[in-house]
Amino acid sequence: KQEVTQIPAALSVPEGENLVLNCSFTDSAIYNLQWFRQDPGKGLTSLLLIQSSQREQTSGRLNASLDKSSGRSTLYIAASQPGDSATYLCAVKVTNAGKSTFGDGTTLTVKP
Amino acid sequence: DVKVTQSSRYLVKRTGEKVFLECVQDMDHENMFWYRQDPGLGLRLIYFSYDVKMKEKGDIPEGYSVSREKKERFSLILESASTNQTSMYLCASSPGTLNTGELFFGEGSRLTVL
Numbered sequence: 460k461q462e463v464t465q466i467p468a469a470l471s472v473p474e475g476e477n478l479v480l481n482c483s484f485t486d487s488a489i490y491n492l493q494w495f496r497q498d499p500g501k502g503l504t505s506l507l508l509i510q511s512s513q514r515e516q517t518s519g520r521l522n523a524s525l526d527k528s529s530g531r532s533t534l535y536i537a538a539s540q541p542g543d544s545a546t547y548l549c550a551v552k553v554t555n556a557g558k559s560t561f562g563d564g565t566t567l568t569v570k571p
Numbered sequence: 572d573v574k575v576t577q578s579s580r581y582l583v584k585r586t587g588e589k590v591f592l593e594c595v596q597d598m599d600h601e602n603m604f605w606y607r608q609d610p611g612l613g614l615r616l617i618y619f620s621y622d623v624k625m626k627e628k629g630d631i632p633e634g635y636s637v638s639r640e641k642k643e644r645f646s647l648i649l650e651s652a653s654t655n656q657t658s659m660y661l662c663a664s665s666p667g668t669l670n671t672g673e674l675f676f677g678e679g680s681r682l683t684v685l
Contacts, residue, residue: 491672502577502661503676510671548614555672558604558629561614 461486463551465562472539473570480534480565482549487527490552494523494534497546497564506547507534539569574598577662577677584684590649592680594662601667603645604674605629605637607658614661620645621667652684 462485472478482492491510495503507516507523509532515524522535532549546566550559578593596603604619606629616629618637626637634656638646645664649656662677 493674495676500659500679500681502575502678503663503674505673505675508671508673550674552672552674555667555670558616558619559674563613 461489461551461553461560463549463560463562465547465549465565467565468563469566469568471568471570474539474541476539476569477535477537478539478567480536480547480567482532482534482562484530484532484551484560486551486553487530488553489527490554490557492523492525492532493550493552493559494521494532495548495550497548503548536567539567541569541571543567544569575662575664575675575677577660577680579680580678582680582682584652584682586653586684588652588684590652590682590684592647592649592660592662592682594645594647594664594677595643596645596664596675597643598664598666598675599642600664600675601642602665603639604663604665605635605645605647606661606663607631608661608679609658617647652682654684656682657684658682 464483493508494506509525520537525532546564548564550561552559575596605617606614620639636648660680665674
């Protein structure tokens with residue numbers, strides 16, 4: 460059974476810092492890995508999707524990497540801003556039509 | 572822009588009431604999902620559907636049922652609401668086979684059962 464772990468559970472940084480969020484999974488036979496952002500009381504917003512054949516994806520200040528062999532993904536946020544404060548979740552899908560397994564998320568606070 | 576719409580953002584119901592949560596997507600996606608999210612328990616899958624009139628149990632289907640009569644609409648039904656079903660409910664959709672499998676979520680429905 461796939462298990463997804465995100466460490467740390469919470470992270471607080473000063474504005475302007477570069478930071479890395481971690482996601483690890485137990486079964487390397489994945490179809491894709493997706494990073495989401497969730498603001499309090501809201502739904503999940505997709506940030507980046509990495510297919511199993513890819514090593515990384517970039518969008519603006521965000522870069523996500525995938526290392527299937529070690530069961531790890533990282534989300535790199537450059538030059539963090541207070542508006543980046545949110546909970547970040549990763550999700551792993553084993554087959555295209557299958558269900559996703561989610562980590563519990565990392566709650567990020569960026570202090571002005 | 573892709574869109575998953577959940578009809579009610581906030582609902583307050585009484586114990587024993589029948590509750591319908593509606594979800595509509597405009598992306599012609601085959602797959603649709605219902606999750607609930609609770610502090611300390613993360614996202615848990617209730618039911619999902621691969622196609623019209625198809626449904627599969629997720630990890631916590633007890634106390635819930637679903638309906639998918641049209642491709643764009645996936646309804647979650649609480650036949651007799653109980654206080655332990657107070658939660659945030661999230662609907663999601665994704666395209667079918669030979670696609671990226673990217674998940675798209677709605678804004679969520681916060682249900683309180685008194």
